[in-house]
Structures are given as C-alpha cells and as structure tokens.
Amino acid sequence: MQNNKPSFGNSRREFVKTTGLISGGVIAAPLLSQANFHSGADDTIKVALIGCGGRGTGAAVQALRSKQKVKLVAMADAFRDRLDASYKSITGDLSEAGVSGDLTKMVDVPEERKFTGFDGYQKAIALADVVILATPPGFRPIHFEEAVKQGKHIFMEKPVATDPEGVKKVLVAAEEAKQKKLNVVVGLQRHYQTSYRELFKRKDLIGDITSAQAWWNNDGVWVRPRKEGQTEMEYQMRNWYYFNWLCGDHITEQHIHNIDVINWFKGSYPVKAQGFGGREVRKGKDHGEIFDHHFVEFHYADGSILNSQCRHIPKTSAKVDELLIGTKGKIYCGAANIRDHKGNVLYQFDKKTENEPYQNEHVELFAAIAKGEYKFADAENGAKSTMTSILGRMATYSGQVVEWDKALNCGLNLQPTAYTWDTLPKSLPDANGNYKIAIPGVTKYY
Numbered sequence: 001m002q003n004n005k006p007s008f009g010n011s012r013r014e015f016v017k018t019t020g021l022i023s024g025g026v027i028a029a030p031l032l033s034q035a036n037f038h039s040g041a042d043d044t045i046k047v048a049l050i051g052c053g054g055r056g057t058g059a060a061v062q063a064l065r066s067k068q069k070v071k072l073v074a075m076a077d078a079f080r081d082r083l084d085a086s087y088k089s090i091t092g093d094l095s096e097a098g099v100s101g102d103l104t105k106m107v108d109v110p111e112e113r114k115f116t117g118f119d120g121y122q123k124a125i126a127l128a129d130v131v132i133l134a135t136p137p138g139f140r141p142i143h144f145e146e147a148v149k150q151g152k153h154i155f156m157e158k159p160v161a162t163d164p165e166g167v168k169k170v171l172v173a174a175e176e177a178k179q180k181k182l183n184v185v186v187g188l189q190r191h192y193q194t195s196y197r198e199l200f201k202r203k204d205l206i207g208d209i210t211s212a213q214a215w216w217n218n219d220g221v222w223v224r225p226r227k228e229g230q231t232e233m234e235y236q237m238r239n240w241y242y243f244n245w246l247c248g249d250h251i252t253e254q255h256i257h258n259i260d261v262i263n264w265f266k267g268s269y270p271v272k273a274q275g276f277g278g279r280e281v282r283k284g285k286d287h288g289e290i291f292d293h294h295f296v297e298f299h300y301a302d303g304s305i306l307n308s309q310c311r312h313i314p315k316t317s318a319k320v321d322e323l324l325i326g327t328k329g330k331i332y333c334g335a336a337n338i339r340d341h342k343g344n345v346l347y348q349f350d351k352k353t354e355n356e357p358y359q360n361e362h363v364e365l366f367a368a369i370a371k372g373e374y375k376f377a378d379a380e381n382g383a384k385s386t387m388t389s390i391l392g393r394m395a396t397y398s399g400q401v402v403e404w405d406k407a408l409n410c411g412l413n414l415q416p417t418a419y420t421w422d423t424l425p426k427s428l429p430d431a432n433g434n435y436k437i438a439i440p441g442v443t444k445y446y
C-alpha cells in the first residue's frame with residue numbers, strides 16, 4: 001500500500017514475515033455451489049476485482065496464477081485513477097513484481113466492464129463467478145452481502161468490517177453463504193501458511209493454553225494528504241487509513257492478523273477486554289482520528305488472557321509475532337517452533353519448506369471451485385476476529401472493561417448516511433482541521 005502505486009508485494013507491513021490457515025476449518029463437504037462458473041461449454045472461472053489498490057491488484061494476479069482456467073473480466077474502484085493504475089500493473093510489465101509469464105491473455109476487461117464510483121461493485125459482481133473484495137474494510141459488509149446475494153464465490157480481505165453493525169451484517173451473510181455453499185476465503189493468510197498449519201496440528205504439545213501474546217509494532221503506513229478541491233468524502237476515502245468508518249484503526253486493520261491467530265489456536269473468542277492507548281506521534285491534521293498505540297488484555301471464558309500490543313511509532317522496536325503459552329510449553333509462531341518450559345525444542349518447522357500464503361489462498365480456493373467443491377467458509381471467523389479487534393479498540397478508546405456481547409449489540413454504526421461524494425462522513429474536522437480523538441475516561445465505547 002505505497003502511495004497510490006499498486007504493489008504486488010505483501011511485504012509492506014509483513015516486514016518481519018509473511019504468513020496464514022483455514023478459519024473455521026476446512027469443510028469437507030462436496031457439492032457444487034450455486035455460483036455458476038460452468039456456464040455453457042466455457043469452463044473459465046470469471047473473476048471481478050472490487051477495490052483496485054495495492055492488495056486488490058496483488059490478489060487479482062494471485063487469482064490468475066492459481067493454476068486454474070481463470071479470467072479477470074471486470075474491475076470496480078471508487079476512483080478511475082486507481083482502477084487505471086491497477087489495470088496497467090496487471091497487464092503491463094509484471095517482471096518488477098516478480099510475476100513471470102504473460103498474464104495479459106487472462107485479462108479481458110474492456111471499457112464497459114470497468115466501473116467507478118460507489119455502486120460499481122454491484123455491476124462488477126454480476127459479471128463474475130468469483131469476486132475479490134479488497135476495498136478499505138468499511139465497505140466490506142455491503143460488498144460481501146451483495147456478493148452472497150448474487151450467489152458468488154468470494155475472496156475477501158481482512159478486516160471484514162469496522163464497527164459492530166458491520167460485523168453483524170457479515171455474520172448474517174456468512175450464514176447465507178453457507179446455505180448457498182459459496183466458498184469464502186478471508187485474507188487472514190496465516191491460515192493458509194504451512195508453518196502455522198504445522199504448529200496448529202501440534203498445539204496439544206503445550207497442553208492447555210493459559211495465556212498468549214501478540215504484537216504488531218512498527219513504523220506505521222502511508223499518509224495521503226488533503227488536496228485542493230476534494231470534498232470531505234473524497235479526502236477521507238483517499239486517506240482512508242486514518243478514519244475509523246473506513247479503517248477501524250490499526251488495531252483492526254493490521255493487528256487483527258495476530259489476534260486472529262490466538263483466537264484460532266484457542267478455538268474461541270474473548271468475552272471481554274480492557275486496555276489503554278493513545279497518540280504520541282500521530283498528531284498531524286492528516287492523521288485523522290486513529291491512535292498510534294494500543295495495549296489490550298483480552299479475557300477468554302476459560303480465564304486465559306491474551307496480552308496484545310500494536311504500535312505505529314517510527315524508530316521504536318519492531319515486532320510482528322505471536323506467542324502461545326500452555327501448561328506444558330510454548331508455541332513461538334515467528335520462530336515456527338514449540339518448546340517445553342525448560343527451552344527444549346519439541347518441534348521445529350523447517351522454514352525452507354514454507355509456502356507463499358497469499359498465493360496459496362488462491363490456489364486452494366480456485367482448485368475447490370474448479371472441482372465444484374464446497375470447502376471454505378472463512379467469513380464467520382473473519383467477522384469474529386474482526387469483532388475481537390474492534391472490542392480492543394472500544395476498550396482503549398473508552399478506558400473501560402468492555403464485554404463482547406454488549407459491544408457486539410451496542411448498535412455502533414460508523415458508516416455515513418449515504419455513499420455519495422457530497423455526503424458528510426460522521427467524523428468531521430473542527431475549524432482548525434483537527435478531528436475528534438477518543439479520550440479514555442471520557443469517550444463512551446459505543
């Protein structure tokens with residue numbers, strides 16, 4: 001996600017490692033889904049990309065490289081310049097991005113199948129068998145709901161919402177996707193990464209998990225400063241990282257990866273959270289309303305605790321990792337090993353055999369679709385891990401102990417009343433151009 005230039009690399013934030021696994025597990029059910037990818041004699045799987053930024057562009061290429069008969073047939077983005085840059089990247093010289101072979105033959109997106117604005121997604125979805133949803137996460141609930149309504153298979157990026165009402169929408173649509181047997185993969189790619197899968201298989205070596213730690217500490221990400229002539233809506237959409245209705249704050253947008261690993265290994269979700277956070281260095285006008293650090297204690301029903309920290313502060317120590325501590329030992333996810341409490345190695349994953357999880361998400365998804373199998377139902381876990389990260393944000397913003405059930409059902413909906421360029425988002429700058437920042441002890445979590 002480098003300023004407006006689509007990149008295929010996954011390393012921008014996963015600088016320590018890239019990683020993945022099957023949220024909610026692989027469903028071993030066969031049966032052809034309702035999505036009609038075998039229309040007539042042509043068995044090409046048609047793909048639409050919604051959200052043509054860095055990740056969407058990368059995911060589209062990974063879909064084309066999934067080794068199945070795939071064609072990109074439609075693209076939608078709020079902005080024409082983003083769509084054009086993505087199209088150029090996909091069809092242009094891909095060598096820079098390490099992509100070999102000629103993918104251009106697999107791209108058939110004429111002008112009439114390029115859609116812009118807020119409602120382009122509906123038209124692009126209608127043309128495809130599989131949709132890639134990679135806009136900022138604030139739009140994910142309505143895009144996912146529409147894709148499920150239209151009976152399509154789905155790859156959607158994490159997080160899948162930015163507020164509890166969005167999470168609830170995704171949970172409802174996730175159920176409908178299951179009924180319709182639509183494959184849904186969520187871009188929590190550690191579920192699709194070999195080392196994580198091997199560690200997960202052996203998690204009983206550490207006995208009962210009593211606590212865990214998760215980190216996403218690094219310098220932070222891009223800023224897209226306000227430009228002359230932009231409406232407030234366009235400005236926030238371009239500089240989306242810094243607005244909660246679009247991004248959810250970095251605890252949701254990035255740290256979800258690490259929190260999700262702990263939920264996955266625990267096999268459950270926290271019942272409450274409390275923590276603290278604030279803004280030490282993120283004080284500019286283009287830094288919107290998000291914090292630059294959060295520290296949260298997530299409590300699970302069995303009494304175990306996840307201590308989670310995420311920090312976006314330049315020149316501080318960097319770490320993106322997870323650690324699980326059990327009655328008999330520890331799982332070190334980054335080092336990909338399991339040790340007993342004396343430090344003896346009980347299992348070491350051979351890192352030379354690591355896969356490329358971003359690519360593997362698409363290899364597995366498209367293989368299932370090509371075979372007419374129903375294998376992936378990641379949306380429910382995606383929604384619940386998203387909710388976990390939102391719970392953490394509510395705890396750090398309010399400084400209160402926040403309970404899962406109350407948070408999920410509190411009615412918080414950060415979305416604007418309408419999606420048009422002239423609509424005013426709910427969070428607006430004051431006369432000096434500054435946005436309202438949460439104050440623990442004052443801010444209500446809902």
Ligand SMILES: NC(=O)c1ccc[n+]([C@@H]2O[C@H](COP(=O)([O-])OP(=O)(O)OC[C@H]3O[C@@H](n4cnc5c(N)ncnc54)[C@H](O)[C@@H]3O)[C@@H](O)[C@H]2O)c1
Pocket residue numbers: 001002010014050051052053054055056076077078079082083117118121134135136137139157158159187188189237253
């Ligand atoms: N799994 C991972 O490791 C990983 C890595 C990077 C990004 N992501 C996720 O991918 C998503 C996109 O991130 P990115 O880095 O590509 O951001 P980006 O800003 O590069 O791209 C987002 C694109 O969506 C477009 N867009 C915004 N609103 C839209 C709408 N309503 N309809 C259509 N298009 C719209 C934007 O114009 C932009 O082109 C985020 O959810 C992010 O968290 C995941």
